[in-house]
Amino acid sequence: MLDLFPKEKIIIPLPDAVFEFYPNFFNQEEADMLFEKLMDETPWQQDDITIFGKKVAQPRLTCLFGNEGKPYSYSGLTMQPHAWNPTMMFIKEKVDKISEQNFTTVLANLYRNEKDSNGWHADNEKELGRNPIIASVSFGEERKFQLKHNTISGAKMNLNLNHGSLLLMKEGSQIHYKHQIPKATQSKKSRINLTFRTIL
Ligand SMILES: O=C(O)CCC(=O)C(=O)O
Numbered sequence: 001m002l003d004l005f006p007k008e009k010i011i012i013p014l015p016d017a018v019f020e021f022y023p024n025f026f027n028q029e030e031a032d033m034l035f036e037k038l039m040d041e042t043p044w045q046q047d048d049i050t051i052f053g054k055k056v057a058q059p060r061l062t063c064l065f066g067n068e069g070k071p072y073s074y075s076g077l078t079m080q081p082h083a084w085n086p087t088m089m090f091i092k093e094k095v096d097k098i099s100e101q102n103f104t105t106v107l108a109n110l111y112r113n114e115k116d117s118n119g120w121h122a123d124n125e126k127e128l129g130r131n132p133i134i135a136s137v138s139f140g141e142e143r144k145f146q147l148k149h150n151t152i153s154g155a156k157m158n159l160n161l162n163h164g165s166l167l168l169m170k171e172g173s174q175i176h177y178k179h180q181i182p183k184a185t186q187s188k189k190s191r192i193n194l195t196f197r198t199i200l
């Protein structure tokens, strides 16, 4: 279908960083199709990570895709990328275009239910450079995403990342803020999130 109107873009009013949210980046039909494909085609795995020197199972499933020869390390874990497949390429091309980036890598996360989560962190690994830009696409169940500034206690925000949405975390976002997906108190169905990154 022809898109007559540009997609709605919401600028998140927070200091020291640029956050842009596109609630309807993919329409319902596209988002439904992509959720099913990502669910079925992705070789989901559960890794152990090291937190404060202790080995624990990550509270979600993940899978890394990306350009050859660009592994990604975080929380004491090194992941080797799977090759891009047509579904990931289709999404990457749209995300690259709107963000004016050429992402090398995408980390896919599967939150199976309300117990799965992603604790407070910034995506500030050395290989992402000094001021990383991250594009985050969500499918399936809506989950609460929280942002908080490292030093300004009032600078924080909760966003509901809905099916088919895109959140761009741009300049300053990984330097000045941390983000998380907390466990939910009500029952939740599966959610898939894709975080596109550039490994230098
Ligand atoms: O699931 C999300 O929305 C966030 C994922 C995330 O922060 C990450 O993979 O680094």
Ligand SMILES: [Fe+2]
Pocket: 121, 122, 123, 179, 195
């Ligand atoms: Fe993150």
